[in-house]
Amino acid sequence: MKFEATPQEQLQILTTGVVDLVTREELLTRLEKSYQAGKPLVVKLGADPSAPDIHLGHTVVLQKMRQFQALGHEVVFLIGDFTGRIGDPTGKKKTRPALTEEEVKANAETYKAQIGKILDLGRTRLVFNSAWLSAMTFADVLKLTSQYTVARMLERDDFANRFKNQIPISVVEFLYPLMQGYDSVALKADVELGGVDQTFNLLVGRDLQKSYGQAPQVIMTLPILEGLDGKDKMSKSLGNYVGINEPPDQIYGKVMSIPDDLMGKWYDLLTDLTPAQLAEVKRRAGTEPKAVKMQLARRITAQYHGEAAGAQAEAGFEKLFGKTGDGLPEDLEEARLAAPAEGLSLVRIIVLAGLAPSGGEAKRLIQQGGVKVDQEKQTDQNRLFRHGDTFILQAGKRGFRKVILD
Template structure:
């Protein structure tokens, strides 16, 4: 099919999907094949099969793992079908990528337990209605020895030795077990068995994912296109995010922890985190990038929005608001003078822990009259725990130790009861 055969509306849709598909990608293999597949899908109205393979050896997902999940979600929002393949069979071998020695084989119990944890976490990002959750033991376990020999005959040892980790281990005299050669072959068979159109993965999975293209050709199928995503640096800004290095943000961590950790992300990585690990649209991302480049958005505010976004994604908007308020309170209190005055608010003034804002200003002595209190609120001079209060007729919920502030220098710590 030629580009000129598409209607203007179809051309526009292909370009939109292509822009989203390549967003943040490190490499597209091959780019023209990805475009052709999108053209075919748009004109025929048939969704593409988008694959991600997960080896369930480390079930706790962190923000670095979500990069490929967000890419899958973007394809889902364009109407495509995700094939999420849990490597319950390949997990018994373990992916040798980047390893200097043979990995311990996981037991079937380990694999099933880890797979269940993955399944629970990934649907915080993916749409379950557009996701096929598959286990590769379904097609790999039934293969008999003759089929395995036939599979092995399709790839040479020289090709396997193109992998850097195998080459390094061979040259240094470290053992390479024959069964490790079967890991990329089995991952490639996942694509053959499921008619995968596009496979997503990290750059460290390039060899394994390209094996899918090789085997699809060998078995007479149309080869998949490949979208490789970069590995996300952790909180140190240098090494890839990893639990073992302690530079990670876990998606199951408490909201305050996610928020606080995000605020320690280096400024130069903020936009990359937005691009790779959030649901910001392309237009929102472009506007944010322009504001940062022009210096019209303060890095602290951009990072606070990022922290709020990450908490919202995994715990909801209410938890994100609470985590942001907690951070502001703690951050502001660290900068407060040590000799800050204390104002007592009598228990009889409170109703279910709340008090009219105008009355609060009078009780604390920050306003001599109700009209004076209203004037301060109108001027935007009143803050509670660092959050500006603008509702003249509103009430506020109070807790022991809250900080009331009027202007830049008038501060008081509240004591209730």
Template structure:
């Protein structure tokens, strides 16, 4: 494809492009050299699951792959032990090496749900960061960047002015992340708009090491299911790659209506005209289309269609789901289950007795279509009883 056309496609949804001229130049140069661009994405395995917020950037990487370029996906097992201070008003608690290792294993599996594994190199940044000596850190990293520049960063600046402590290891984080670009000689680096400072440090560090600076591309942060804050595992407003299809479909049906344009634009391949047409109809139908499209991407059209029918069965026609987890009443009583609280914990609908009581107090528990108000009410189950917890969890008793 013509390079100008490639650039136009790659620019779609991009917020920062530093710089477009550099991107064109690199595409022309690599074409002349007969090699692909090295396109970098780094992710610290601070949680076990990738979510739809990550999908925004991964879809852009997939576009690079479709033009024949190579992705270098860097799992920040070293930087995760420091903790990215981006957007934090206090020091992030460090992860153990064991936590990082377990999370990193899941990242490798999940990234290939989006990217072509034939055009991906997976690297761990401990490979080049861990062997650095104190002398290396001082002379090759710390001496190449000023404190004044680091304090220009919004979160550091806010904490400094507010008197909130900033520890030296937090100041080093952007330098270690930037050194990844030096280590792999990145041509392009992608990230969310909250990462623009770190990505620009990568450009600076490459230049100070005599390399051609990488192109920086940032993409919008996906707003989470709450409709307010960016999607995040820690905030609980996320849809994970590994969510079961039922949960994925149900969560997407719960998003506020005003998020649909950005979700369609950032997470699907529909054209602008198709999105306008879909959104011009009934909001529920548009949301069904969105939930079906994303669920089918991860689980296939047949599974997505089944979950759509199940959703309509339960929420439109007010029928029970086709399949529900079933428990034997006799077994429950033999195990000492005597109250609704006991039951919620035993079947895994609540992680603790206190959470079970909160669910009941919040009106989220129904037994045979009757709201349960007393968490300690004696359990009265008969064959065919159905327990509903929240909007999407159903259990039957035999």
């Protein structure tokens, strides 16, 4: 194949926004060779098979993948199903259950549907590491483990800290980086991408490739995106994430709720503004933070749902929270509930409508003044509603339902 961009141009594009690059020279050399031979580079990205919800944090790396792809390289999306199938003992009590083959497949499909919003699926290779890992014999594993020392393993921050603080480290955990590194060997990866927290694992891949007689992969790490709380990295388990599959209103609203200090970074990592535009945005952030944040929310929403949806989400937001709005969301989710003859209490309705996980929680919401029916604050948790009643129920800041009692 032929490449449009010269190696130098490619290098320029690919290295922007990258935290660590090991090494720049190697990358350039590979790009040159690939350019001359008309042979695309193999670019690897690994994914956890058990958490198929792609969120904005993942997109930082995926966007880099797309750049490689757009330049004509071969991107490989690797699903680490092997570890998923074995189960993960590190979680102590809640030992992650081993995923079945069906679950892995289902998750892979979910991934596909989502990464398709960013990558060109037709030119993305989807692979499972069980393909080679499950075929390894114990002797193969020993050979693999003999390539690394405990001291080197303990270089990883995570391990070093736990070791120092006397927190258990399972021996299998030492195998994970080796497995991940071996994936690079199996794929003959030219480049591996990951978040900065993956640096150690990516470096292991380099070492192993050398051990197995391959040229070591170039590694590129990208910044970690903080989640909605502005403190921790965005992750599903912390609940501070924005999934790219979420409805427009959700995405818009969630983005609006991030701390101001985070706006700059989100602009950097999640939008494709030019450096000049970014500078302008950051300058304005100090004086008109709300407008700048709304623009951010709109842009991000539009990326996954289109411009129209972005604009609509913004209008909905204004209606809901703006000074001129009526405090109601644009699209109310309906909850049709079957009402018995004696009626249904407010508490039950809140639970049945899915606005609270338990009756106790619903009562709390009412007691704390967080529940409204048709915009009126409710104080009687036992208030009865009957067959035929229709009203707008609000529980908490964000929970709205149009309730219809049949």
